[in-house]
Amino acid sequence: MLKNRSLRFKLSAFILTGTILVAAVLVSYYYSVSRRLILESARKNARHLTMETVNSIENVFRSAAKIPENLAYVLETGMSDEKGLYRLMETVVKNNSEVFGSSIAFEPGAFFPGQDRFSPYFFKDGDRIVQSNLDDPGYNYHLQDWYQIPKELNLPVWSEPYFDEGGGNIIMATYSVPFRWLNDGMNKNKFRGILTIDISLVWLKQVFEGLSIYDNGYGFLLSQSGKYLVHPDPDNIMNASIFDIAELHQDEKIRELGRKMVRGQTGFVNIIEPVTGREVYLCFAPFPSSGYSMGIVIPAKELFADLSHLNRSVAMIGVLGLLALFGVISLISGRITKPIRRLSEATSQIGQGDFNAVLPVIDSHDEIGQLMRSFQKMQTALAEYIENLKVATAAKEKIEGELRIAHDIQMGIIPKTFPPFPDRNDVDIYGILESAKAVGGDLYDFFLLDEDHLGAAIGDVSGKGIPASLFMAVTRTLLRAKSMNMKDISPGKIVTSMDTDLCTENDAGMFVTFFFIILNLKTGELEYCNAGHNPPFILDETGEITALDTVHGFPLGVMEAEPYQTGKVKIRPGARIVLYTDGVTEAENEARELFEEERLLVTLKKMKDIKDPKEITLSIKSAVKGFTLEAEQSDDLTMLVITYLGRNFNQE
Amino acid sequence: MEIKSYQENNAIVIEIIGHLDTVTAPEYEKKMTEMMKGDSKIFIADCTQLDYISSSGLRVLLMTLKNIKNKGGKFILFGMQESVFEVFKICRFDNLFSIVPDKHEALKRLAD
Amino acid sequence: MSLKTKQNLFIPIVWVCSCILLTIKSVAADKPLTLVLHWVPQAQFAGYYVALEKEIYLKYGLDIKIKAGGPNVSVNDCVTSGSAEFGTYFLLNATKLVAQGVPLVNIAQLSRRSALILVAKKSSGIFKPEDMNGRKIGIYQEEFSDIPLAFIKNNNLNVNIIPIATGIHIFLHGGTDVTNVMWYNEYHTILNCGYNADELSTFYMSDYGFNVPEDGIYCLRSTYDAYPEVCERFVEATMEGWLYAFQHSSEALDIVIKEMKAVHIPANLAHQQWMLARMQDIILPDGGYEFSTFLSEETYEMTGRILLKNASIGKLPAYDQFYIPVGKYAEK
Incomplete structure (x- = not known):
C-alpha cells in the first residue's frame, strides 16, 4: 500500500x-x-x-432527643401532679424552637387509675401553645408506632417521618422515649408510658x-x-x-x-x-x-469535567501540534527529497537518451550529495561509454561490410552448379562451402582438363576476411591458369608452379593448404599432390576407406622449397573421393571438443552403398551439425565429394 | 587465449595458452609485434598449454618465424601437444620450425 | 355476522330500554348507584376504578359513583344506611356481619384465594410454625385477626400476641417477631424496606388450611330482590373492568394513581404495580382470563368453621341466605 x-x-x-x-x-x-x-x-x-x-x-436530632429524655427523667423521679405536668410540657414546647409538639402518653391506668388512655399533648399553633388530648376514641394511641415500637423495644426511637395533617401538612418526626415507674413499690421499673416530642423536618x-x-x-x-x-x-x-x-x-x-x-x-x-x-x-x-x-x-x-476539558485542550493542542509537525516534516522531507526528485527527473531524462541532461547541483556532503556526485560520475562514464560504443559500432559495421565483401568474393569464385556435368555419366560431383561468420579462406574447384581428365582441388587459406579471400581468389586463378597452359601436366608440377608464384611478394605471410587431384575418368588412375592439407579419404566401391595421407610439402606460399611430388593411386568405379578442410574435423561443440577424423570415418562407413555425392556431402554435414549443435561455427565448412562411376561401371 | 612472456637468459619465453585461431591470432600478432620491437632476437614459444591451432594460427607463427629470421634471430617452439603437432605435421611445418620437447632442450639448442 | 358487531348496535338499544324499564320499575336509575370500597384507593380496587373511568359501567347502563374507603369510613354503615347500594367486604367480615343479622348478600366473590401471610425474619430463627412459640406476633385487629388466631390455635402455639393497627414498622424495628401481612400489600412494603424475599420466612395461610378468600361484592338483600338485573349488570361490568385492568396494566395503574392523588394518598407506582399483579394472581389464580365470581358452599362452610371455632360467631347463616349467584361468572 x-x-x-x-x-x-x-x-x-x-x-x-x-x-x-x-x-x-x-x-x-x-x-x-x-x-x-x-x-x-x-x-x-x-x-x-x-x-x-x-x-x-x-x-439537631441529639439536642432534640435530650428534651424528652430529660423530661422522662423528671417524670421518673416523681412528677405526678397533673398541673405540674402540663406546665412542664408547655415550657418544653415553648422554650425549644425546634419542638413542634410534645405528648406524654400513659399506659392504661398509669396516671389516673382506671382511665384507659391519658395523653396530654401540647403543640404550637402559630405563636400560641395549644393543649389537647390524644384520647380520641377513634385513635387508639396504644397501637400507634410512636407508642408501640419504643414500648416493645424498651428504647427511645425516632419514628418514620410522616406528614402531619394537624401541623400544616409538613414532614415531622417523633422521638418517643419510654419511661417507667420508679418510686412506686408495686410497679417498680414497670413501663409506664411514652414521652414524645415532634420536630419538623422541613429544615432538612x-x-x-x-x-x-x-x-x-x-x-x-x-x-x-x-x-x-x-x-x-x-x-x-x-x-x-x-x-x-x-x-x-x-x-x-x-x-x-x-x-x-x-x-x-x-x-x-x-x-x-x-x-x-x-x-x-x-x-x-x-x-x-x-x-x-x-x-x-x-x-x-x-x-471529570475539568479533566475532560483539559483532555479536549490537550487533544486540540495535540492535533494542532501534529498538524504543525506534519507541516515541518513535509517541509523537511520536501527539502531532503527535492534534490532526489530533481535527480530522478534528470536521470529519467538520461534514461530517455539525453546524456547531457543537467544534474542538480548539490553542495551538501550528506548521503544525497554523495549520491549526486556518484550520478555525475555515472553520467560522464555513460556518455563516454556511449561515445565509445558509437565508434565500436562503426568499426563493427566496417568489419561486417568487409566480411560481406570477402564472402561475396569467396562464393563468387567457386563452382556452385550441381551436377556440374549433367551430360556425363562417369563422374558425379557435389561440393559445399559454408562460410563461418568470420569468413575463412576455404576454396574448392573442379574442371575437366580434357575429355578424360578431371581436375579437382580443395584448399584452406590461413587467415580470414578480405586478405584471405583475395589470396584464395589468386590461388584459384593460378590453378586454372597453370592447369590450362601447361603441357605434360601432373598435380605436382602444377602445385610447384603455383607455390612459386604465391611465394613471390607474400609479405603478409599468407599461405594456403592445398590438395589437388587429376582423375583419369577412363582408367580410374588418380594423381594427386598435397601441399600441407588434410588428407582426403577414398571410400571405395566395397565401402573400404583409405586416406591419401602422403603430404608432399608445405602449404603454398610458405616458402619455395623442393618441387612437390605427385602421388598416384588407382580407383575403381564406384569409388568416392571425399575432400574436406579442417572446418569439418575441427568443428567444435559447446564443450570445445573437436569433431575429429574418427567421427568423420564413422560417418563415412555408413555411406558404404551411397553413390550420390550430394547425399554423402549432406550426411557428413548433418553429422557435423549434429555434433556441434548450438555452438557457433568457427571456420568455413568445406567439402567436395567426387563419385567415380567409370564407363564400365556405368555400362554394367 | 592468453599470452605471457618472460626473459630467460638471453631469450624471451612466450607462453601461448589456449586456442590460437582466427579469433585470437590478431591479438597474438599485436603482442608479438610489440615484443619484436625490442632488442631481443631469440624467442622461445612455450606451447605446453596451447590447446588448438588453426591455419590462421599457423600463419601468425610463420610470420613470427619469418620476422625473427629477417632480424637474424632464432625462434624455437617446445612442449607441443600431440593434436597441435599433428597440424604442424600435416602442413610440414614440423620441417620449417625448430620444435623441441621441452624448455631445457630449447635452451640447449640455443646454446649450440 | 359476528356477535360483536351486532352488540355495538344492541347496547344503546338495551341501554335505552333498560332506562325506560328502570324508570318505571324503580328509583335506582334515577339516582346514581354508589359503590363503597373497604379501603383507600389502591390497585386492590383497580377493576372498579377502571370500569368507571373507561365507562364500562355506563356501557352497561349504570351510573356508578365510587366512594373510597379508609380509616374513617365504615363500609357496613354506608351499605346499611343506604348511602351506598354496593360495598366490598372481606368474606370473613361479611359472614360475621350476616351472622349478627345484617341483611347482606354476597353477589360476587372476586377473590379466589387467601392473600394472608404471616412473615418472620429468618434472622430471628423462625422457619416453621413451631418456631413462633414464645415469640411476639403482631396481629391486625378486626377482619384480619380471625385466621392468624385460628392458625395459632391450630398449631398449638404459645405466643405473645401484639395487637397492631398501623403497619409493619414495629416488625421491621424488631418490636414483633412475626407479623400478619397481605400478600399484595404489606408483604411488598417489607420487601421494599430492604428485606429480600429469601431473608424472610413466609407462612401463606392458604397453605395451612385457611384458604379463605377475601374481597367480594355485597349489597342488601332488599336491593338485590328489588333490582336483581341491575345487580347482574353491575357484577358483569365490574368483571369487565378487571379484565381491562389486567390486560392494560399500565393504564389501569395510571387510573388508580390518579385516584390516589385525588385524595392525597402517596402514590407509589412500584407498590401499586405489585398490588395489581398480585390481585391478578388472587382473582385469576389459574392464569388466563376465565373469571369466576362463584362462592362455593365448601368455602363458605370452611369460613364458618373458622369463625365458629374462634367464637366470632354463634351460628353460621345458611349458604343460600348468604350467597346469591349473580350473572354469567357465577356459574359453577
Whole structure:
C-alpha cells in the first residue's frame, strides 16, 4: 500500500504515526492517573461533606432527643401532679424552637387509675401553645408506632417521618422515649408510658439544598425504611423508597445500595442513576441516632469535567501540534527529497537518451550529495561509454561490410552448379562451402582438363576476411591458369608452379593448404599432390576407406622449397573421393571438443552403398551439425565429394 | 587465449595458452609485434598449454618465424601437444620450425 | 355476522330500554348507584376504578359513583344506611356481619384465594410454625385477626400476641417477631424496606388450611330482590373492568394513581404495580382470563368453621341466605 507512495509521504506517515502513538500513550497514562487522583480527591471531599452534613443534622436530632429524655427523667423521679405536668410540657414546647409538639402518653391506668388512655399533648399553633388530648376514641394511641415500637423495644426511637395533617401538612418526626415507674413499690421499673416530642423536618430539605455538589449533584436522605425524605424529585418524597425505584427500573445494584444504606453502612460507589441513566459517584453514610441515611450524588461527567476539558485542550493542542509537525516534516522531507526528485527527473531524462541532461547541483556532503556526485560520475562514464560504443559500432559495421565483401568474393569464385556435368555419366560431383561468420579462406574447384581428365582441388587459406579471400581468389586463378597452359601436366608440377608464384611478394605471410587431384575418368588412375592439407579419404566401391595421407610439402606460399611430388593411386568405379578442410574435423561443440577424423570415418562407413555425392556431402554435414549443435561455427565448412562411376561401371 | 612472456637468459619465453585461431591470432600478432620491437632476437614459444591451432594460427607463427629470421634471430617452439603437432605435421611445418620437447632442450639448442 | 358487531348496535338499544324499564320499575336509575370500597384507593380496587373511568359501567347502563374507603369510613354503615347500594367486604367480615343479622348478600366473590401471610425474619430463627412459640406476633385487629388466631390455635402455639393497627414498622424495628401481612400489600412494603424475599420466612395461610378468600361484592338483600338485573349488570361490568385492568396494566395503574392523588394518598407506582399483579394472581389464580365470581358452599362452610371455632360467631347463616349467584361468572 505504501509502496507506491512518495518518500515524502512515507517519511511523514512514519514520523506522524510514531508521534501519535507516543502522544496517545502519554495522554492515556496522564488521563488515567489524573482520573484516579481526581476520584480520590472527590471521594475525600464527598466523605468530608457527608460527614459534616451528618454531624450537623445529628446535632439537631441529639439536642432534640435530650428534651424528652430529660423530661422522662423528671417524670421518673416523681412528677405526678397533673398541673405540674402540663406546665412542664408547655415550657418544653415553648422554650425549644425546634419542638413542634410534645405528648406524654400513659399506659392504661398509669396516671389516673382506671382511665384507659391519658395523653396530654401540647403543640404550637402559630405563636400560641395549644393543649389537647390524644384520647380520641377513634385513635387508639396504644397501637400507634410512636407508642408501640419504643414500648416493645424498651428504647427511645425516632419514628418514620410522616406528614402531619394537624401541623400544616409538613414532614415531622417523633422521638418517643419510654419511661417507667420508679418510686412506686408495686410497679417498680414497670413501663409506664411514652414521652414524645415532634420536630419538623422541613429544615432538612434546606440543609440539603444548601449543599454545593458540583452543578447537578445533589444530596438525598432516606428514612430507616429507605423512603426518600429529601430528594430532588418531589414525587419521591415520603412516597417512594429507594427499593421502589430499584424495582421500577429493575436495578439490583440500586437495591443493594439501598440495603447497605438502611443497614447503616458507609460507602463510596460508582453507579448508573436509574432515572437519568447518568453515571454517578455516590457517597453515603448513616445517622446513628435516627437510623436515617444520606447520600451525595456526584455526576461523573461533572466530576471529570475539568479533566475532560483539559483532555479536549490537550487533544486540540495535540492535533494542532501534529498538524504543525506534519507541516515541518513535509517541509523537511520536501527539502531532503527535492534534490532526489530533481535527480530522478534528470536521470529519467538520461534514461530517455539525453546524456547531457543537467544534474542538480548539490553542495551538501550528506548521503544525497554523495549520491549526486556518484550520478555525475555515472553520467560522464555513460556518455563516454556511449561515445565509445558509437565508434565500436562503426568499426563493427566496417568489419561486417568487409566480411560481406570477402564472402561475396569467396562464393563468387567457386563452382556452385550441381551436377556440374549433367551430360556425363562417369563422374558425379557435389561440393559445399559454408562460410563461418568470420569468413575463412576455404576454396574448392573442379574442371575437366580434357575429355578424360578431371581436375579437382580443395584448399584452406590461413587467415580470414578480405586478405584471405583475395589470396584464395589468386590461388584459384593460378590453378586454372597453370592447369590450362601447361603441357605434360601432373598435380605436382602444377602445385610447384603455383607455390612459386604465391611465394613471390607474400609479405603478409599468407599461405594456403592445398590438395589437388587429376582423375583419369577412363582408367580410374588418380594423381594427386598435397601441399600441407588434410588428407582426403577414398571410400571405395566395397565401402573400404583409405586416406591419401602422403603430404608432399608445405602449404603454398610458405616458402619455395623442393618441387612437390605427385602421388598416384588407382580407383575403381564406384569409388568416392571425399575432400574436406579442417572446418569439418575441427568443428567444435559447446564443450570445445573437436569433431575429429574418427567421427568423420564413422560417418563415412555408413555411406558404404551411397553413390550420390550430394547425399554423402549432406550426411557428413548433418553429422557435423549434429555434433556441434548450438555452438557457433568457427571456420568455413568445406567439402567436395567426387563419385567415380567409370564407363564400365556405368555400362554394367 | 592468453599470452605471457618472460626473459630467460638471453631469450624471451612466450607462453601461448589456449586456442590460437582466427579469433585470437590478431591479438597474438599485436603482442608479438610489440615484443619484436625490442632488442631481443631469440624467442622461445612455450606451447605446453596451447590447446588448438588453426591455419590462421599457423600463419601468425610463420610470420613470427619469418620476422625473427629477417632480424637474424632464432625462434624455437617446445612442449607441443600431440593434436597441435599433428597440424604442424600435416602442413610440414614440423620441417620449417625448430620444435623441441621441452624448455631445457630449447635452451640447449640455443646454446649450440 | 359476528356477535360483536351486532352488540355495538344492541347496547344503546338495551341501554335505552333498560332506562325506560328502570324508570318505571324503580328509583335506582334515577339516582346514581354508589359503590363503597373497604379501603383507600389502591390497585386492590383497580377493576372498579377502571370500569368507571373507561365507562364500562355506563356501557352497561349504570351510573356508578365510587366512594373510597379508609380509616374513617365504615363500609357496613354506608351499605346499611343506604348511602351506598354496593360495598366490598372481606368474606370473613361479611359472614360475621350476616351472622349478627345484617341483611347482606354476597353477589360476587372476586377473590379466589387467601392473600394472608404471616412473615418472620429468618434472622430471628423462625422457619416453621413451631418456631413462633414464645415469640411476639403482631396481629391486625378486626377482619384480619380471625385466621392468624385460628392458625395459632391450630398449631398449638404459645405466643405473645401484639395487637397492631398501623403497619409493619414495629416488625421491621424488631418490636414483633412475626407479623400478619397481605400478600399484595404489606408483604411488598417489607420487601421494599430492604428485606429480600429469601431473608424472610413466609407462612401463606392458604397453605395451612385457611384458604379463605377475601374481597367480594355485597349489597342488601332488599336491593338485590328489588333490582336483581341491575345487580347482574353491575357484577358483569365490574368483571369487565378487571379484565381491562389486567390486560392494560399500565393504564389501569395510571387510573388508580390518579385516584390516589385525588385524595392525597402517596402514590407509589412500584407498590401499586405489585398490588395489581398480585390481585391478578388472587382473582385469576389459574392464569388466563376465565373469571369466576362463584362462592362455593365448601368455602363458605370452611369460613364458618373458622369463625365458629374462634367464637366470632354463634351460628353460621345458611349458604343460600348468604350467597346469591349473580350473572354469567357465577356459574359453577
